[in-house]
Amino acid sequence: METLYPIFYGTSLVTMDVLYRTFRPKMHPEAARRMFNFIEHQGGKFGIGGGWRSAQPVKPGFAPEGRSFHESQPFPSGSYYCAWDTVVVNPGHVHRSPVWSEVPVQGTQLAIDYGCHMNVGVPGGAGAEPWHMQPIELDGWAPWNNGGRPDLRTDYPIVLSAPRDPVPQPPLPPALPPTTEGVLVQFQSRVLVEGQVGPDVKFFQRQMNEIAGQGLLLDGYYGGKTTQAVKNWQGFFGLPVDGQLGPQTQQSIIEISLQKS
Numbered sequence: 516m517e518t519l520y521p522i523f524y525g526t527s528l529v530t531m532d533v534l535y536r537t538f539r540p541k542m543h544p545e546a547a548r549r550m551f552n553f554i555e556h557q558g559g560k561f562g563i564g565g566g567w568r569s570a571q572p573v574k575p576g577f578a579p580e581g582r583s584f585h586e587s588q589p590f591p592s593g594s595y596y597c598a599w600d601t602v603v604v605n606p607g608h609v610h611r612s613p614v615w616s617e618v619p620v621q622g623t624q625l626a627i628d629y630g631c632h633m634n635v636g637v638p639g640g641a642g643a644e645p646w647h648m649q650p651i652e653l654d655g656w657a658p659w660n661n662g663g664r665p666d667l668r669t670d671y672p673i674v675l676s677a678p679r680d681p682v683p684q685p686p687l688p689p690a691l692p693p694t695t696e697g698v699l700v701q702f703q704s705r706v707l708v709e710g711q712v713g714p715d716v717k718f719f720q721r722q723m724n725e726i727a728g729q730g731l732l733l734d735g736y737y738g739g740k741t742t743q744a745v746k747n748w749q750g751f752f753g754l755p756v757d758g759q760l761g762p763q764t765q766q767s768i769i770e771i772s773l774q775k776s
């Protein structure tokens with residue numbers, strides 16, 4: 516069976532082909548080469564949570580707008596995204612971010628081998644993000660900018676070459692019909708309803724904002740406005756209008772966001 520990888524909040528598993536098509540087109544080619552090398556070596560344990568944005572709301576603890584590698588940045592070879600948030604597969608299909616012991620920490624041999632590292636904060640420190648990965652040359656927006664915005668090294672010698680044995684994968688729900696592009700996309704997320712809170716709520720709020728301009732506050736709280744946005748979506752796409760994010764509505768949002776990328 517083909518190895519599947521977690522995507523977004525880890526509530527879905529997709530083929531490597533979907534991961535490529537979702538994330539690679541906008542990435543710095545060298546960052547993408549290292550990222551996918553890392554992921555393929557983890558045997559399906561790691562995937563991409565996402566994290567790209569066109570604008571960063573100013574929030575305490577977040578990089579100001581224009582100063583994040585989660586936004587497209589001007590390199591000598593072109594404008595590209597260079598940071599990504601990883602996600603780890605788990606049996607319950609519930610969102611889990613990696614912990615420090617699982618990732619290439621800044622300054623370690625593992626980071627050197629893969630040419631990418633987790634460098635936001637230090638293990639155990641306040642605001643530390645063991646899920647945030649970027650190329651090893653990029654230690655922060657300010658030093659990179661002050662250093663003349665140098666390009667990534669395009670011949671980074673990735674040391675490891677043999678993929679790790681596949682990790683056991685959680686049982687998948689019954690196969691969904693192929694999408695229009697014939698790509699396997701499987702979901703087993705909880706049904707989301709008004710009153711719930713979580714990163715998965717926030718994920719769908721973001722998608723509905725970006726695809727359908729709903730203007731929701733990205734607070735991860737499924738309130739009345741989120742319910743209305745879901746009803747709008749369902750009405751527009753001819754789905755049963757109940758204001759809940761069940762499998763069918765989630766599937767439709769994910770598929771359209773994949774087509775968009």
Ligand SMILES: [Zn+2]
Pocket residue numbers: 566585598599600644646647648
């Ligand atoms: Zn991040």
